[in-house]
Amino acid sequence: xxxxxxxxxxxxxxxxxxxxxxxxxxxxxxxxxxxxxxxxxxxxxxxxxxxxxxxxxxxxxxxxxxxxxxxxxxxxxxxxxxxxxxxxxxxxxxxxxxxxxxxxxxxxxxxxxxxxxxxxxxxxxxxxxxxxxxxxxxxxxxxxxxxxxxxxxxxxxxxxxxxxxxxxxxxxxxxxxxxxxxxxxxxxxxxxxxxxxxxxxxxxxxxxxxxxxxxxxxxxxxxxxxxxxxxxxxxxxxxxxxxxxxxxxxxxxxxxxxxxxxxxxxxxxxxxxxxxxxxxxxxxxxxxxxxxxxxxxxxxxxxxxxxxxxxxxxxxxxxxxxxxxxxxxxxxxxxxxxxxxxxxxxxxxxxxxxxxxxxxxxxxxxxxxxxxxxxxxxxxxxxxxxxxxxxxxxxxxxxxxxxxxxxxxxxxxxxxxxxxxxxxxxxxxxxxxxxxxxxxxxxxxxxxxxxxxxxxxxxxxxxxxxxxxxxxxxxxxxxxxxxxxxxxxxxxxxxxxxxxxxxxxxxxxxxxxxxxxxxxxxxxxxxxxxxxxxxxxxxxxx
Numbered sequence: 001x002x003x004x005x006x007x008x009x010x011x012x013x014x015x016x017x018x019x020x021x022x023x024x025x026x027x028x029x030x031x032x033x034x035x036x037x038x039x040x041x042x043x044x045x046x047x048x049x050x051x052x053x054x055x056x057x058x059x060x061x062x063x064x065x066x067x068x069x070x071x072x073x074x075x076x077x078x079x080x081x082x083x084x085x086x087x088x089x090x091x092x093x094x095x096x097x098x099x100x101x102x103x104x105x106x107x108x109x110x111x112x113x114x115x116x117x118x119x120x121x122x123x124x125x126x127x128x129x130x131x132x133x134x135x136x137x138x139x140x141x142x143x144x145x146x147x148x149x150x151x152x153x154x155x156x157x158x159x160x161x162x163x164x165x166x167x168x169x170x171x172x173x174x175x176x177x178x179x180x181x182x183x184x185x186x187x188x189x190x191x192x193x194x195x196x197x198x199x200x201x202x203x204x205x206x207x208x209x210x211x212x213x214x215x216x217x218x219x220x221x222x223x224x225x226x227x228x229x230x231x232x233x234x235x236x237x238x239x240x241x242x243x244x245x246x247x248x249x250x251x252x253x254x255x256x257x258x259x260x261x262x263x264x265x266x267x268x269x270x271x272x273x274x275x276x277x278x279x280x281x282x283x284x285x286x287x288x289x290x291x292x293x294x295x296x297x298x299x300x301x302x303x304x305x306x307x308x309x310x311x312x313x314x315x316x317x318x319x320x321x322x323x324x325x326x327x328x329x330x331x332x333x334x335x336x337x338x339x340x341x342x343x344x345x346x347x348x349x350x351x352x353x354x355x356x357x358x359x360x361x362x363x364x365x366x367x368x369x370x371x372x373x374x375x376x377x378x379x380x381x382x383x384x385x386x387x388x389x390x391x392x393x394x395x396x397x398x399x400x401x402x403x404x405x406x407x408x409x410x411x412x413x414x415x416x417x418x419x420x421x422x423x424x425x426x427x428x429x430x431x432x433x434x435x436x437x438x439x440x441x442x443x444x445x446x447x448x449x450x451x452x453x454x455x456x457x458x459x460x461x462x463x464x465x466x467x468x469x470x471x472x473x474x475x476x477x478x479x480x481x482x483x484x485x486x487x488x489x490x491x492x493x494x495x496x497x498x499x500x501x502x503x504x505x506x507x508x509x510x511x512x513x514x515x516x517x518x519x520x521x522x523x524x525x526x527x528x529x530x531x532x533x534x535x536x537x538x539x540x541x542x
Contacts (some may be wrong), residue, residue, distance in 0.1 A: 046244060373393075436518060501524075
């Protein structure tokens with residue numbers, strides 16, 4: 001019996017000693033692995049939530065811009081401006097004005113978008129019209145006091161605390177200026193059903209987290225805040241354009257990830273509870289402890305296998321999910337203007353009918369090259385020759401659409417080995433066709449592209465001699481809300497990408513004189529690539 005007991009004790013001592021020898025290095029490896037991989041996991045999670053916030057901002061701005069552009073359609077109506085120019089109305093004139101608004105403008109707005117609920121016009125001359133008879137003039141006057149007179153849109157979102165007509169609709173307001181002489185004329189307000197904006201969050205994975213949207217005053221536009229600290233002090237902590245921070249312990253230690261929109265001024269916030277951003281870490285810790293216990297019996301190799309299978313797999317999944325979200329955002333940013341595609345396909349169809357096979361071949365070849373070029377990463381610089389080649393392909397298509405083109409002058413010899421951001425020149429040239437030569441192309445018209453070095457910067461000037469801006473403009477930074485002054489969303493995207501790629505010191509600059517043309521300058525750091533990668537500068541014949 002003694003020998004038996006002694007044998008059991010020896011076995012126990014052996015097991016304890018073996019456990020200590022094995023479990024100590026295993027636990028040491030586990031602790032180091034937990035610390036390192038937990039930090040990486042938290043960084044991946046934070047990056048994923050930032051992508052969600054950026055995606056919400058992008059979709060929200062896109063939805064508001066659609067209706068802003070619809071409001072601009074109304075404000076360009078000559079008859080509407082004529083009504084607001086009048087100083088006095090007799091009964092007949094007033095009746096005619098109301099009749100036009102009811103029959104022409106109302107139908108045009110409602111047919112353009114079925115979710116438009118109503119619109120109102122309040123002129124500085126005293127004229128007032130509403131397509132919704134339940135909205136009184138006094139209600140409209142109160143609302144217009146919050147409309148900015150800078151030309152920027154003002155958006156009024158429904159709130160759970162609001163009652164009445166304004167509490168049920170999203171209202172977009174704009175101060176009206178005459179596009180002819182910039183005379184202030186009054187206010188235009190358009191209401192849409194709030195269900196239209198619900199689609200912004202319909203395709204987002206928002207399980208276990210909360211989404212808030214706050215206006216410029218910190219009031220809730222979407223979602224609801226917790227009582228206490230979050231309701232009273234949350235907005236005061238959002239001092240940057242985009243950041244993240246941890247809330248106080250007494251408020252539950254929520255993680256807040258936010259970003260402010262340059263377009264609306266609103267702030268999108270993702271609030272992540274402690275149990276979510278700590279769950280993966282603590283669950284993995286427990287897994288490591290279990291793996292360590294098993295390793296006492298199955299050796300360190302099995303423990304290492306469990307570490308790899310648990311941590312590496314989850315980290316890789318997080319990485320893949322983040323890369324997928326980024327790829328979706330880039331895909332949205334690199335879409336070609338569908339109107340240009342439709343018009344080009346229309347031109348191909350026309351020349352096919354006319355059996356001009358050479359023209360069809362040139363159009364389809366240029367279009368395929370444009371698509372092949374455009375679908376690549378827009379944040380990767382390319383040789384100046386490749387970018388000019390993309391412009392040449394665009395002009396080949398424009399030649400068949402327009403019938404005649406302005407003279408194209410290219411001066412890039414000073415920067416033939418320089419690199420530029422992909423898809424930055426063609427939107428500028430397209431903008432020239434839309435605005436500088438909107439009234440037709442004459443023989444003396446030209447587009448000049450000149451690239452040169454200035455210190456440590458690459459400057460690319462795109463100059464035209466079209467109708468120029470509405471007023472003289474000296475050298476100034478491009479305004480990112482260019483959609484309101486008619487310069488188009490394409491330039492805003494180029495300006496924003498330049499800043500994202502190279503920093504706030506870079507972007508687009510503009511200058512011009514009325515009736516004498518305009519210059520849009522690309523400003524970025526001087527970067528050189530190998531000459532055999534530039535592809536050379538394509539030749540162009542008008």
